[in-house]
Amino acid sequence: MAEILHEHAQSEQEFVKPTANALVRCEGLEKWYGSVQALTGVDFHAEPGEIVGLVGDNGAGKSTLIKILSGAEQQTKGKIFFDGKEVKLTSPKKAMALGIETIYQYTAMVPAMSIARNMFIGREPLTGLKIGGIGIMDQKSMVAHATKSMTNIDLTRRSPNTTVEELSGGQRQAVAIARAMYFKSKLLILDEPTNHLSVKETNKVLDYVVSLKEQGIGSIFISHNLHHIYPIADRIVAMARGAKIMDVRKEDTSVDDMTEMIV
């Protein structure tokens, strides 16, 4: 199996190289879970405003790479540079503070809470006095900003006080994307955002990702479905067995080429 993969895979020299001002750049990332190696020295990068499609089978190491970039887990070995500076992503909070926002397939939303409250979980604007980081929330500004963000994603017919459980899967993803836009993130990681979505809603989510690009926000888009990734990606990275096996510009490949390579 490994031989077959390598036969089809690019050689390392053919991989697309990062430019000098890459937004995020990983060098030689390794991750061990006990005696199991999930990442075997992966180099990865994304340019500002670039949409990188990340593909690969289950267990290829995509999720591990993403968890490291979002701060949920730490690499065993290797370096991460963000905006040219080496960073230690020790928690999701730290990653978010740098401008790395992650959108999960389950959507990191609390169903029973309102859209406005969901948008600001962990980053609530406060009014006046605060003691040890605890204070009274500025609910007026939360609702106002949520309303504005919802207009950006064409969710105008809903009140920001609606609970998230009333939204469809696509609308929830839209709110998560709006949240990332509001907090001026520089890099958006979308982990299978189109899973469980209808065709219509999938297209909408893809449109949002493209509109983020127009605002200069880079995205890493993970999906099983090459047909979702191919139309919007600038570059496609494929992984297998914890290693990068392909890193090509979209114009240098086709859906059929990729299918042959990774399936």
Place this chain on the structure above:
Amino acid sequence: MQSITKALLSRPEISALVMLIVVVVGFSLYAPQFMTYANMRVLLFALPELGIVVLGVGILMIAGEFDLSVGSVFALSPLIMVLAAGRWGFDPYLAIVIGLGVAVLVGYLNGWITLKFNIPSFVTTLGMLFMARSAAVVLSGGFPPPFPSDFPTDLFVDDLGLFRTTMIWFAGFAVILGVMLHFSNLGNWIYATGGQPQAASDMGINTRRVKMLCFMLCSFLAGFAGMVTTLRLRSALPSLGEGVELQAIAAAVIGGTALTGGIGSMIGFIVGTTLIRVIDNGLVMSRIDANWFKFAIGALTILAVILNTWVRRRARAMK
């Protein structure tokens, strides 16, 4: 108009409020002694002692955890105060601090064990229910220890006419914790932690710390409620508070708190507590066999959850 109806129906405490009104009107019509000054006094004397426990239990439930040990802490914490002041010779105020400290410690242990070993808090606190009760019985030797005469009873249980100072403490806790729950960022974290723990921690919230805090708050309030009850009775009974844990959970659930976490409100806690106290009192006033009390609470709990589930579904269906 429809949005107002919907906003109303989305409130978790709405069905409890309706039930409370029905029950109060029913008892007023059926038992002439119910709506009298003397009876309201009885009702308002008893209400805050359960109410203070419900605040803690309810907030912890919103954070997604349970505490079944509150009834035992209700006895253990004041027992230690009385022992410390009466037998070990501590200053009464210091004795109170020690007793409440023990309550907080029990809460800390509940939280630490639950989170460290990743086991259901239902199990941890069920164990703690037995352990804390046993400790109370052993420490007291099975009999209430002598009650020191210099305890500051006026501060906590002074008779103010219609109610005792306890009511002011309850109101104070309710306001502070209500603001915390509904208006502060900490409250937002509590709802998020109970509503969807994965989402909360992905958004950078330290859910362990939030839960720890709620465990300790819950236990502290149980100890405080036990203390005021003990000061009122002027005796630290090792059997005090048996069954309070279930009444407190029932009150929170009747008030619209979800067993699954993430849903509940301060008004709901107060309405749920009031409903339980009103039914207890109203049954006596109506000369109905008081043993029906538990039956009524049980039926009400089931009814409240059915009603809440139905109302929520209706509210969601409305656009």
